[in-house]
Amino acid sequence: MSRFLTLVKRDLKLSMRQGMDNVMVIMFFVLAVILFPFGVGPEPNILARIGAGVIWVAALLAAMLSLERLFQTDYEDGSLELLALQPMALEITVLAKITVHWLTTGLALIAATPLLAIFMNVPASGFWMLVLSLALGTPSLSLIGAIGAALILGSRRGGVLLSLLVLPLYIPVLIFGVSAVEAAIGGFPVKSHLMILAGLLIAALPLCPWAGAGAIRQALET
DSSP states (O other): HHHHHHHHHHHHHHHTTTTTHHHHHHHHHHHHHHHHHHHOOOOOHHHHHHHHHHHHHHHHHHHHHHTTTHHHHHHTTTTHHHHHHHEOOOHHHHHHHHHHIIIIIIHHHHHHHHHHHHHHHHHHHHHHOOOOOOOOHHHHHHHHHHHHHHHHHTOTTHHHHHHHHHHHHHHHHHHHHHHHHHHHHHHHEEEEEEEHHHHHHHHHHHHHHHHHHHHHHHHOOO
């Protein structure tokens, strides 16, 4: 645990030094949501109907923006190879990096969501459900995205390949995240949607670091 926390602190410091990257992710998220009323019109009923889906899709795309550099910087300067050689399991190292990714992107996206929900006229009945669904869903986005980030190590045009690998895997999280909000707005039970989101997170928590570590080992051997 102490080594895990040490890695988290190390990556947080490195992330803070590249503060503009984190700011750009939030700016993309905000701008992507703000652009929709210009495209579909400012009708409150229309915005209320599509608001949750727009915010979820924008959050998904924003989280994916920073995935390419999840392992790439350490891979290029040789730090990743040293991390793989240390006594601690590589899966723990991958989990530490995923944790930092969520702290610097997912948490910031959740913090920006209430203001954007008001802007998109999301009904009060679905307001906090939107925040809760993102709190359950964004960790899964970081976990799943880590597999794609590990698979593209050493490849050219990795950003395009990462999108093709990760976006299909994001679809279940997106569907049940938006469905939970729509159920809350419609007055229907939301427990099943939240349980599925939690189940996806519980399944991804052990599987994604293991798969990501395997992909990193493969990249380091080539």
